[in-house]
Amino acid sequence: MENIFVMINGLPGNVAATMARAALADPRFQLIPASLTGPDICETSFQVDKISVTLIKPDERETAVSKIRQAFGDFIAIDYTHPSAVNANARFYIQQHIPFVMGTTGGDRTALEADVSKGEIPAVIAPNMAKQIVGFQAMMAFAADQFPGLFTGYSLEIKESHQQGKADTSGTAKAMVGYFNRLGLDFKPEQIQQIRDPKVQKTQWHIPERYLSGHGWHTYTLTAPDGSVLFEFKHNINGRQIYVEGTFDAVLFLKKQISDPLGPKRLYTMMDVLNQQE
Numbered sequence: 001m002e003n004i005f006v007m008i009n010g011l012p013g014n015v016a017a018t019m020a021r022a023a024l025a026d027p028r029f030q031l032i033p034a035s036l037t038g039p040d041i042c043e044t045s046f047q048v049d050k051i052s053v054t055l056i057k058p059d060e061r062e063t064a065v066s067k068i069r070q071a072f073g074d075f076i077a078i079d080y081t082h083p084s085a086v087n088a089n090a091r092f093y094i095q096q097h098i099p100f101v102m103g104t105t106g107g108d109r110t111a112l113e114a115d116v117s118k119g120e121i122p123a124v125i126a127p128n129m130a131k132q133i134v135g136f137q138a139m140m141a142f143a144a145d146q147f148p149g150l151f152t153g154y155s156l157e158i159k160e161s162h163q164q165g166k167a168d169t170s171g172t173a174k175a176m177v178g179y180f181n182r183l184g185l186d187f188k189p190e191q192i193q194q195i196r197d198p199k200v201q202k203t204q205w206h207i208p209e210r211y212l213s214g215h216g217w218h219t220y221t222l223t224a225p226d227g228s229v230l231f232e233f234k235h236n237i238n239g240r241q242i243y244v245e246g247t248f249d250a251v252l253f254l255k256k257q258i259s260d261p262l263g264p265k266r267l268y269t270m271m272d273v274l275n276q277q278e
């Protein structure tokens with residue numbers, strides 16, 4: 001199979017750096033040595049093993065992308081940037097006809113989906129690319145479709161813990177709220193409890209010290225009105241490696257959509273990616 005050129009945006013950020021190292025080591029991909037970065041980043045390049053990746057600020061990106069196209073041809077973008085950049089970056093990809101995987105959370109998700117649906121290029125958008133979590137979300141979607149209102153009257157508590165620098169409430173937890181609502185639970189995304197204090201994470205949550213700087217732990221607790229029944233769902237991820245496989249599967253999915261489209265649809269989720277693999 002020919003190599004797929006990928007541009008990984010969000011360097012020197014943590015997830016983008018994980019993706020870039022993995023892409024470089026993966027024979028299916030060719031890493032484009034350029035990455036969209038934030039307006040406040042002082043560095044001009046970022047080293048990914050032996051490759052120096054040029055960092056492109058928002059005001060330089062049009063010129064840079066046109067040069068990248070001349071040098072490498074068509075490519076797929078992987079976006080792990082910042083919640084404040086989600087909508088502008090997506091519009092840029094659409095305008096430039098760059099198919100993209102949007103792993104970045106936050107921003108205006110309704111506008112994001114509307115923009116992609118109106119555009120001419122396919123995109124995979126998901127707040128969580130870990131395939132096992134996507135599978136868990138599919139189970140929740142199934143339960144919500146089959147048994148709407150199943151947990152009516154129960155109370156719900158959602159707690160999520162992430163590294164201190166995380167800029168937003170967990171996008172995964174926000175997506176889960178939708179399923180719980182359909183199952184009869186009265187809960188708003190603003191009620192999600194964010195844990196960002198490393199001391200609490202270490203002493204009360206017992207998150208291993210080496211993962212205080214990179215983890216995503218989620219607990220959803222459902223309690224019956226009289227307190228006699230408790231359900232608890234948990235997914236605790238240490239590090240960021242788990243997101244690589246799903247992200248790369250999404251790139252392969254997009255590549256297929258470009259050459260052999262499933263249909264006129266442009267907006268895909270990780271559930272579409274998983275479904276196509278079966």
Ligand SMILES: NC(=O)C1=CN([C@@H]2O[C@H](COP(=O)(O)OP(=O)(O)OC[C@H]3O[C@@H](n4cnc5c(N)ncnc54)[C@H](OP(=O)(O)O)[C@@H]3O)[C@@H](O)[C@H]2O)C=CC1
Nearest residue numbers: 010013014015036037038081082085103104105127128129
């Ligand atoms: N879908 C999924 O499975 C997962 C999603 N995520 C999401 O990915 C995102 C990134 O996470 P993480 O790497 O930990 O965050 P980091 O803060 O470590 O990295 C984000 C990087 O993006 C840069 N940035 C800011 N603005 C822009 C812009 N306009 N264009 C390009 N880059 C920009 C930041 O620069 P600066 O520091 O100057 O702001 C920073 O270097 C988050 O939204 C997170 O929730 C994370 C893990 C899994």
Ligand SMILES: O=C(O)C1=N[C@H](C(=O)O)C[C@H](O)C1
Nearest residue numbers: 105127166170171172173216
């Ligand atoms: O910022 C992170 O780290 C993560 N962000 C995603 C989210 O907001 O749901 C996915 C995962 O929890 C890690």
